[in-house]
Amino acid sequence: MDSKKEIKILFWIAAIFVLAYFMPLEADRFREAIMAMFDLARWYAKEHVILCLLPAFFIAGVIAVFVSQGAVMKYFGAKAKKWLAYTVASVSGTILAVCSCTILPLFSSIHKRGAGLGPAIAFLYSGPAINILAIILTARILGFEMGLARIIGAVMFAIVIGSLMSLIYRKEERAKRYEQLNFPDSTEKRPMWQTAFHFFTLVLILVSANWGKPAEGVTSGAWYWIWANKWYITSFFAILLVFSLIYILKIKWQWVVIPAVATASSALITSLPMVPVLVGITGLSLITLLDRRDPDNREWTMASWDFTKQIMPLLAIGVLIAGFLLGSTHDDTAMAGLIPNEWVSGLVGGNSLFSNFFASVVGAFMYFATLTEVPILQGLMAAGMGKGPALALLLAGPSLSLPNLLVIRGVIGTQKTIVYLVLVVIMATISGLIYGALF
Numbered sequence: 001m002d003s004k005k006e007i008k009i010l011f012w013i014a015a016i017f018v019l020a021y022f023m024p025l026e027a028d029r030f031r032e033a034i035m036a037m038f039d040l041a042r043w044y045a046k047e048h049v050i051l052c053l054l055p056a057f058f059i060a061g062v063i064a065v066f067v068s069q070g071a072v073m074k075y076f077g078a079k080a081k082k083w084l085a086y087t088v089a090s091v092s093g094t095i096l097a098v099c100s101c102t103i104l105p106l107f108s109s110i111h112k113r114g115a116g117l118g119p120a121i122a123f124l125y126s127g128p129a130i131n132i133l134a135i136i137l138t139a140r141i142l143g144f145e146m147g148l149a150r151i152i153g154a155v156m157f158a159i160v161i162g163s164l165m166s167l168i169y170r171k172e173e174r175a176k177r178y179e180q181l182n183f184p185d186s187t188e189k190r191p192m193w194q195t196a197f198h199f200f201t202l203v204l205i206l207v208s209a210n211w212g213k214p215a216e217g218v219t220s221g222a223w224y225w226i227w228a229n230k231w232y233i234t235s236f237f238a239i240l241l242v243f244s245l246i247y248i249l250k251i252k253w254q255w256v257v258i259p260a261v262a263t264a265s266s267a268l269i270t271s272l273p274m275v276p277v278l279v280g281i282t283g284l285s286l287i288t289l290l291d292r293r294d295p296d297n298r299e300w301t302m303a304s305w306d307f308t309k310q311i312m313p314l315l316a317i318g319v320l321i322a323g324f325l326l327g328s329t330h331d332d333t334a335m336a337g338l339i340p341n342e343w344v345s346g347l348v349g350g351n352s353l354f355s356n357f358f359a360s361v362v363g364a365f366m367y368f369a370t371l372t373e374v375p376i377l378q379g380l381m382a383a384g385m386g387k388g389p390a391l392a393l394l395l396a397g398p399s400l401s402l403p404n405l406l407v408i409r410g411v412i413g414t415q416k417t418i419v420y421l422v423l424v425v426i427m428a429t430i431s432g433l434i435y436g437a438l439f
Contacts, residue, residue, distance in 0.1 A: 029338065033324050036335035040323030040375065041316070050274040052136060053312070054281050055206040061304030062199050065296055066189075082118075089122035090158035091130075103127035104407045111411055117173055118166030121420060122158040124408070128398045129154040137374045138394070140212050142381070145439060146391065153395050153431050161423045168419060189296070190248065198244045201237055208234040209277070231273065238263070238280065245284075251291050259283020319375045326379025337379060348380065351388040351436030353429070359389035360428035363397030364421060365405075373398050388436020396428035 024030045107124045111117070130151055139147025166173055211230045214223050226233065238260075245256045262283060267276040284301075291297040327337035348355045373394060381390050400421065409417040 029336065032336050033327070033338040036328040036337050037320050037323035039335055040328035040379075041319050043328070044315075044319050044375065048137065048140075050277055051209050052140075052206070053315075054277070054308075055202065055209070056136075057304045057307045057311070058281075058284070058300070059199065059202045059206065060307045061300045061302075062195075062202065064303040064307075065300045066195050066198070082116075085116065085119040086122055086159050086162060089119045089162065090126050090155045092123055092126055104404065104411075108407075108411045116166060117169055117412070117416075118162040120162075121165045122162030125161060125399045125424070126154060126158040129157070129395070134374070134398065136207070136210050140210060141374055141378055142390070144212070146387070146394070149391055149431075149435055150394055153391065153435075154399075157395060157424070157427055157431075160427065161420065164423060165416070165420065169416065194248045198241075198248050201240045201244055205234055205237045205241065208237060209273070231267075235264075235267075245287070249288075249291075249297050250293055251287055251297060252293075255287045255291070259287060318373075322375040322379045326376070326383050328379075337383070339383065348385045348389040348393075350386045351433065353433065355386060355389045356392045356429045356432035356436070357425070359385075359393040359432065360396045360425045363393035363395075363428065364400040364425055365402050366397060386436055387439050388432040388434075390432075391435045392428040392432030395431055396424055400424055 103124060107120060107127075111120045135147055135151060138150050208226070208230050211227050213227055214221070218224050242256055242260050245251050246253045259280065260283070263276050263280040266279045270276075288297045288301040323337065325337045325339050328335045348359050377385070377390050377394060380393075381387070405417055405421060408420065412420075
């Protein structure tokens, strides 16, 4: 009998018993926190899962299956030009749906194969910081200016921190350039323009379907026009996806037409946009899983499913925790959580140096699964967190965590890891101060 395992089981049984025994159900704040937890979860399920998360998982699957690691390496590996390497590495996060821990294996392999420390660090930071899903959710839930600040800040962070790391350890980097890189050049299965067309078609479907409503009273302009016609625009991109599935992925046209017609029919039958989206996603999953011409098509859906299994449970946990501790605030709903607002405002309220620094340090050591930072920050801001500290936590949190730092230490050593951590905290603090002063 494994005594450690049995003790662990006993501990969890005792912990659950104590929690249930002393649960303060008679307290009004506790009951409201429970209601806030489920209210926020319901709102996320209605507003974000079907239209936003599910299409994004398929986009992540395209990167995992149709773009080879060699193709990515040649753009920001040690053989690439610096300006190209940093540019590609700093924006690579927009096409990845990974958290601070998921990015580590690719970072480790890139570093071990001889990629420059600067581009590798830029990729390590940008991967979790600015994936396309996080950008859309941040802008949609926390405000357009916060989403824009996250994009600009994350790209600048990636380039500046990567460049500083390369400068600080320039002697090691100079020696590495003389070493032979053994990573072989790889040939793509199909022309790059075809993969890019398929990828960006999915991205445009995601963006158009989630185009946010303009500010109250705005009835003209490009933003309003796109929002008013977003489902017609989304339908146009869906037609392009049909073309891509037939011409690029080589799926039988009969198989593609059937779910396409079913999707269009469901859109005519109901006014609920999530119904045709669900029908389309179901049809796409079936025709790719059943395709026998190209195993990559089945692998695409399986990779998307892997992302779903990885992210969805963590996101659900993050939403529930955020609602319980910090309350539910959306639309006209305002339900208090367990943590009093004055606690939050006392530590991260306003725009002081301490509040921004505190938010940066907490973000650097907390673990944020992909996208969980958005509902958590939503609750914190509703509880009194300043906009500056919110951005500081948003820039430091998703890309760093305690488990993340421990793994990075094993790859690049203790000293480089500490330098990386300090650079992220300092830049997040400064960015928060500037953003808080402007907004």
